[in-house]
């Protein structure tokens with residue numbers, strides 16, 4: 001009688017194979033998700049690099065004058081607006097902005113663009129609420145916020161002029177844009193040295209990406225940021241304002 005030559009796996013062999021696969025997945029999946037996040041972080045830094053370059057081009061175009069971060073009331077405010085609604089600044093970015101039936105730019109809508117961090121799951125849908133700019137009611141999925149002192153200082157209110165970049169004594173320490181959170185009151189703006197620490201978003205393994213006036217990018221932990229509970233930090237003035 002022929003011997004039963006069954007080549008099928010035994011139950012024990014099957015269990016061994018399954019447990020090896022489970023073990024490999026346990027080892028590989030966390031490193032895959034770390035690699036995915038590293039990829040998203042690189043895209044985010046590239047976005048901020050683009051925004052920093054758009055700012056550089058804007059400053060050069062306006063002979064050293066900076067754009068405002070958000071609208072300010074009063075006479076100076078007549079020409080100030082949210083940075084992301086400033087068409088001269090936005091036109092320096094490759095945004096693929098849509099247009100309505102009348103050819104008026106509508107923004108990117110929910111489409112991700114260089115204004116959207118890939119790690120940001122639900123970017124804020126942002127529109128300028130200022131009635132001064134009815135032709136610029138563009139809507140963007142926005143993940144980044146600007147330093148609120150961008151372009152404006154107390155001197156500007158007196159002179160009616162935008163801040164000049166030469167006011168920034170340490171461009172390398174002056175934070176311009178970062179991974180942000182935002183509220184309807186301060187959309188697109190990180191506020192000032194006194195802003196809540198939660199205005200930043202630490203999306204990238206507990207770090208926020210930021211671009212500085214000299215165009216370099218940094219990943220910052222909350223503790224790296226000189227908030228106003230650390231007024232003795234020598235970087236406070238340079239990071240938030242144009243001070244030494």
Ligand SMILES: [Zn+2]
Nearest residue numbers: 044117179203
């Ligand atoms: Zn980001």
